[in-house]
Every structure is written in structure tokens, then in C-alpha cells.
Amino acid sequence: MRLVFVATVVVFCTVAFGGWAFVDSSYQSQVGWVQDQPVPFSHKHHVGDDGIDCRYCHTSVETSAHAGLPPTHTCMSCHSQLWTGAEVLAPVRQSLASGKPLVWHRVAQLPDYVYFNHSIHVDRGVACIECHGRVDTMPLMRRAEPFQMRFCLDCHRDPAPRLGPPDQVTRMQPLGWSEAQKRAYGERVMKAHRIDPKQLDNCGICHR
Ligand code: HEC
Ligand code: HEC
Ligand code: HEC
Ligand code: HEC
Ligand code: HEC
Structure with missing residues (x-):
């Protein structure tokens, strides 16, 4: 009996922990994944070396839900x-x-049942780098963040330290602000736009 009990507990824990590890793993979240592309387009060359602004190619990022290719x-x-x-x-x-x-084969994509909108994030000063990482160092595009629900909610519940000047959203180097400066700036943006973190984790915002 005791053996069976111990075995059951072990099996249960393995399955439960394994499932959790699976959900958390880069296999599931696709962090760091690179896709084969029809042309080996390099953000490192075009953005990092040549200094072309994101908006030259992703023209609708400030005005619509989609950044556009x-x-x-x-x-x-x-x-x-x-x-x-x-x-x-x-x-x-x-x-x-x-x-x-x-x-182009997509690397940053959400499931259909999630609503996302670029323009509001860009307008509030959430920089590209917060969600897409240092694309200026990527010879081939890879996914920088998991885009799981927790990733979105972590910011929605406390956006202040991650808001910057809207005219710097496409900047790749950090602004060089201290944590206190970031928070103080963000708090001001939150006040000006009446952003309420208590509203920002309502299911209906992202699942419409
Ligand atoms: C504003 C000018 C500009 C635009 C627009 C542009 N390129 Fe380039 N591209 C360059 C320059 C400059 C180089 C030379 C890269 C270097 O060595 O820095 C280059 C190099 C390349 C290369 C050679 C491999 C490499 O990266 O060194 C490929 C492939 C390429 N571009 C693909 C594209 C594709 C696909 C597009 C459209 C989505 C595009 N480029 C749009 C300026 C541009
Ligand atoms: C010269 C044109 C050009 C510029 C400038 C450019 N991109 Fe891109 N971007 C592309 C092309 C072409 C693709 C599709 C191929 C790929 O994934 O590399 C792409 C793909 C992406 C993707 C992946 C989308 C997906 O779901 O597959 C992201 C994220 C992205 N770009 C962000 C940026 C950011 C941030 C900047 C500015 C820092 C930027 N890009 C500047 C041309 C450009
Ligand atoms: C708050 C997070 C966030 C910020 C900030 C952000 N993106 Fe995105 N981006 C996403 C998500 C999520 C997707 C996938 C959207 C989907 O599948 O509906 C995406 C997709 C993209 C794509 C793929 C094509 C498309 O139209 O969806 C490009 C290109 C892109 N982003 C560029 C940018 C650029 C350039 C910036 C900065 C000006 C930026 N993003 C800022 C989260 C973000
Ligand atoms: C770094 C911070 C940050 C991240 C990460 C982030 N958001 Fe946001 N999001 C914001 C801010 C700030 C607002 C603007 C709130 C306002 O002005 O009311 C916002 C607003 C929104 C809105 C409301 C748009 C509208 O029309 O009212 C949606 C939808 C949304 N985010 C979806 C997402 C999704 C989905 C993700 C994850 C893929 C995500 N966000 C990740 C900061 C973030
Ligand atoms: C800020 C945006 C955002 C908010 C708010 C949000 N979700 Fe999500 N949700 C997501 C994203 C992004 C995914 C996709 C996760 C993935 O692809 O792994 C998701 C996935 C899900 C799923 C699919 C199962 C899973 O975890 O993959 C369920 C169920 C869900 N959300 C329920 C909820 C409920 C209930 C709420 C309110 C308490 C909520 N969501 C609020 C962004 C959000």
C-alpha cells in the first residue's frame, strides 16, 4: 500500500511539475525562436548599422492596431x-x-482570441524594446518576450516604470534614467491620461 501511495504521489508531482515546466519553457513560449525567411533580412544591418527608423518600414505602428510589414x-x-x-x-x-x-514568416504573433493594439501603447510611450527587445542586434528576427498572458499583465498592473517619452519609442539604447526617474515620469503620464492599473487587467480589455 505504502509503495503504491508513494508511487502515485511521485507520478502526480512529475506530471504536474512537468506540465508547469512545459508551459514555462521556451518551447511553449517560443522565446528566442528564429523563423526561416524568404530573404535573410537583418534588423542588425538596417537598424543597428544603417540607423533606419522602425516607422520607415512599419508605417502604421503609431496609427493602427497593426504595425504592418x-x-x-x-x-x-x-x-x-x-x-x-x-x-x-x-x-x-x-x-x-x-x-x-x-x-514573411511571423515570429511575434498572438492567438486570435487576444486583442492587441500598437497605437495606444506607442502613444503612451511604451517603447518597442519593451516587447520586442534589441532588434538592432538581431541578424534574424527572433521573439524576445513570451507574449503569454502573464507578460502583458505584469506591465498592466504596474506600468509606471515602463513608460517613456513618446518621441523615443523607437529608440533602442536605454534612456539612462534611474529607477526613481522612470517611476516619477511614468506616474505623471498615468495621471495625465488617467491610466488606472485596476482597470487594465480587466479580462474584457484583451478578450473582447
Ligand atoms: C533605407 C534604405 C534601405 C531599405 C529601405 C532596405 N534596405 Fe536592405 N540594405 C540597405 C543597406 C545600406 C544595406 C547594406 C547593409 C550593410 O552592410 O549595412 C542593405 C543590405 C541588405 C541585404 C544584404 C544582407 C545584409 O543584410 O547585409 C539584404 C538581404 C537586404 N538589405 C534586404 C532588404 C529587404 C528585404 C528590404 C525591405 C524589407 C530592405 N533591405 C530595405 C538599405 C536598405
Ligand atoms: C528596412 C525595413 C525595416 C526596418 C527599418 C525595421 N524593420 Fe522590422 N521588419 C522588417 C521586415 C521585412 C520584417 C519581416 C521579416 C523579419 O521578421 O525579419 C520585419 C519584422 C519585424 C518584427 C517581427 C514581426 C513578426 O511577427 O514576425 C518585429 C517585432 C519588428 N520587425 C520590429 C522592428 C523594430 C522595433 C524596428 C525599429 C527598431 C524595426 N522593426 C525596423 C523590416 C524593417
Ligand atoms: C506592449 C507590447 C508591444 C510594443 C510596445 C510594441 N509591440 Fe509590436 N507587437 C506586439 C505584439 C503582442 C504583436 C503581435 C500582435 C498580433 O499578433 O496581433 C506585435 C507585432 C508586431 C509586428 C508584426 C506585424 C504586425 O502588424 O503586427 C511588428 C512589425 C511590430 N510588432 C513592430 C513594432 C514596433 C516598430 C514597435 C515600436 C514602435 C512595437 N512593435 C511596439 C507587442 C508590442
Ligand atoms: C510595458 C507595458 C505594457 C505591456 C508589456 C503591455 N501593455 Fe497593454 N497597455 C499598456 C498601457 C500603458 C496601456 C494604456 C492604458 C491607457 O491609456 O488607458 C495599455 C493598453 C492596452 C489595451 C487597451 C487598448 C484600448 O483600446 O483601450 C490593450 C487591449 C492592451 N494594452 C493589450 C495588451 C496585450 C495583449 C499585451 C501583451 C501582449 C500588452 N497589452 C502588453 C502597457 C503595456
Ligand atoms: C493585458 C491583456 C490580457 C488581459 C487583461 C487578460 N488576458 Fe487572458 N490572455 C492574454 C494573452 C496574451 C493570452 C495568450 C496566452 C498564450 O498565447 O500563451 C491570454 C490567454 C488566456 C486564456 C487561454 C488559456 C491560456 O492561459 O493560455 C484564458 C482562458 C484567458 N486568457 C483568460 C483571461 C481572464 C479570465 C482574464 C481576466 C481575469 C484575462 N484573461 C485577462 C492577455 C490578457
Whole structure:
């Protein structure tokens, strides 16, 4: 009897803990995952080395729910002059010629039952880096954050220290503020916009 009891407890704990570890693991949350892309587009080169602003390519990030991915002619605004014969850019030239858009494989995506909106976050000064990490160091895009519910709620319950000046949202280097400065600035933004953390974890905000 005792043996059976001990075995049951062990099996139960393994399953329960294993399930928890699975939910927490990078396999489930896809943190750090890289996707194969039709063209090996590098944010490290375009953002880090060449200093192109996010909004040049993700044009609707300030105005709509979706940031948007650049159409082929955005690439060609430079690559009709630069690297014109490069083999890696052949799919871009084909796409322009055929009119068929490049199909990028997504790395940052939520399930359909979650509502998200870029423009409100950007407007309140939540920087890209808070959710997408240092994309200026990524030769290939990878997921920086888990995008599980807890990730969203951690900020929604205490956003103050993570709000910055809206005109700095696409900045990749830290602002260099102390924790106290960040919180003081954030508290002011919260007051000005009447942001109430008690409302921000209502289920209906994200599950409409
Ligand atoms: C504002 C100008 C500009 C735009 C727009 C642009 N590129 Fe580039 N791209 C460059 C420059 C400059 C380089 C040279 C990179 C370097 O060495 O820093 C480059 C290099 C590349 C390379 C060579 C590999 C590498 O990264 O070194 C690829 C592939 C590439 N770009 C793809 C794209 C795609 C796809 C788009 C559209 C989504 C795009 N580029 C849009 C300026 C641009
Ligand atoms: C020259 C154009 C260009 C610039 C500038 C640019 N991006 Fe991108 N971005 C792309 C392209 C093309 C993709 C799709 C391919 C990929 O995932 O790398 C992409 C993909 C992404 C993705 C992944 C979306 C998904 O779900 O797969 C994120 C996040 C992102 N960019 C953030 C940024 C941020 C933040 C900046 C500014 C710091 C920025 N990008 C600047 C062209 C650009
Ligand atoms: C509060 C977190 C957060 C911030 C801040 C944020 N993003 Fe996103 N981003 C997301 C989430 C979540 C998704 C996935 C959305 C979906 O699947 O509906 C996403 C998706 C994207 C995509 C994929 C294409 C699309 O239209 O959804 C791009 C590109 C992107 N973000 C760029 C940016 C840029 C550029 C900034 C800064 C100006 C930024 N993001 C700020 C959370 C954020
Ligand atoms: C770093 C902080 C931060 C993170 C991370 C964050 N948010 Fe927010 N979110 C905010 C702030 C600040 C607001 C603005 C509240 C306001 O002005 O009332 C907001 C507002 C929203 C709104 C309300 C938009 C509207 O139309 O009223 C939605 C929906 C939302 N967030 C979804 C998400 C989801 C989903 C995630 C996770 C993928 C997420 N947020 C992650 C800070 C954050
Ligand atoms: C700030 C945004 C946000 C709020 C508020 C929020 N959720 Fe979620 N929820 C998410 C995200 C993002 C996911 C997707 C998780 C994933 O893909 O792993 C999710 C997933 C879920 C799921 C699917 C099961 C799971 O955990 O994967 C359930 C059920 C759920 N939420 C219920 C709730 C309830 C109940 C509330 C209110 C108490 C709530 N959510 C409030 C963002 C939110």
C-alpha cells in the first residue's frame, strides 16, 4: 500500500511539475525562436548599422492596431540602387516583377482570441524594446518576450516604470534614467491620461 501511495504521489508531482515546466519553457513560449525567411533580412544591418527608423518600414505602428510589414517597393526604394545584383535579393526583385508580395514568416504573433493594439501603447510611450527587445542586434528576427498572458499583465498592473517619452519609442539604447526617474515620469503620464492599473487587467480589455 505504502509503495503504491508513494508511487502515485511521485507520478502526480512529475506530471504536474512537468506540465508547469512545459508551459514555462521556451518551447511553449517560443522565446528566442528564429523563423526561416524568404530573404535573410537583418534588423542588425538596417537598424543597428544603417540607423533606419522602425516607422520607415512599419508605417502604421503609431496609427493602427497593426504595425504592418513593409511592401516590396519599400525595399526597392533603396535596393534599386544598392546591392542591385545580389543573389540574396533575388526574391525581392522577383516579387517586384511579379507583383506577388514576399511572404514573411511571423515570429511575434498572438492567438486570435487576444486583442492587441500598437497605437495606444506607442502613444503612451511604451517603447518597442519593451516587447520586442534589441532588434538592432538581431541578424534574424527572433521573439524576445513570451507574449503569454502573464507578460502583458505584469506591465498592466504596474506600468509606471515602463513608460517613456513618446518621441523615443523607437529608440533602442536605454534612456539612462534611474529607477526613481522612470517611476516619477511614468506616474505623471498615468495621471495625465488617467491610466488606472485596476482597470487594465480587466479580462474584457484583451478578450473582447
Ligand atoms: C533605407 C534604405 C534601405 C531599405 C529601405 C532596405 N534596405 Fe536592405 N540594405 C540597405 C543597406 C545600406 C544595406 C547594406 C547593409 C550593410 O552592410 O549595412 C542593405 C543590405 C541588405 C541585404 C544584404 C544582407 C545584409 O543584410 O547585409 C539584404 C538581404 C537586404 N538589405 C534586404 C532588404 C529587404 C528585404 C528590404 C525591405 C524589407 C530592405 N533591405 C530595405 C538599405 C536598405
Ligand atoms: C528596412 C525595413 C525595416 C526596418 C527599418 C525595421 N524593420 Fe522590422 N521588419 C522588417 C521586415 C521585412 C520584417 C519581416 C521579416 C523579419 O521578421 O525579419 C520585419 C519584422 C519585424 C518584427 C517581427 C514581426 C513578426 O511577427 O514576425 C518585429 C517585432 C519588428 N520587425 C520590429 C522592428 C523594430 C522595433 C524596428 C525599429 C527598431 C524595426 N522593426 C525596423 C523590416 C524593417
Ligand atoms: C506592449 C507590447 C508591444 C510594443 C510596445 C510594441 N509591440 Fe509590436 N507587437 C506586439 C505584439 C503582442 C504583436 C503581435 C500582435 C498580433 O499578433 O496581433 C506585435 C507585432 C508586431 C509586428 C508584426 C506585424 C504586425 O502588424 O503586427 C511588428 C512589425 C511590430 N510588432 C513592430 C513594432 C514596433 C516598430 C514597435 C515600436 C514602435 C512595437 N512593435 C511596439 C507587442 C508590442
Ligand atoms: C510595458 C507595458 C505594457 C505591456 C508589456 C503591455 N501593455 Fe497593454 N497597455 C499598456 C498601457 C500603458 C496601456 C494604456 C492604458 C491607457 O491609456 O488607458 C495599455 C493598453 C492596452 C489595451 C487597451 C487598448 C484600448 O483600446 O483601450 C490593450 C487591449 C492592451 N494594452 C493589450 C495588451 C496585450 C495583449 C499585451 C501583451 C501582449 C500588452 N497589452 C502588453 C502597457 C503595456
Ligand atoms: C493585458 C491583456 C490580457 C488581459 C487583461 C487578460 N488576458 Fe487572458 N490572455 C492574454 C494573452 C496574451 C493570452 C495568450 C496566452 C498564450 O498565447 O500563451 C491570454 C490567454 C488566456 C486564456 C487561454 C488559456 C491560456 O492561459 O493560455 C484564458 C482562458 C484567458 N486568457 C483568460 C483571461 C481572464 C479570465 C482574464 C481576466 C481575469 C484575462 N484573461 C485577462 C492577455 C490578457
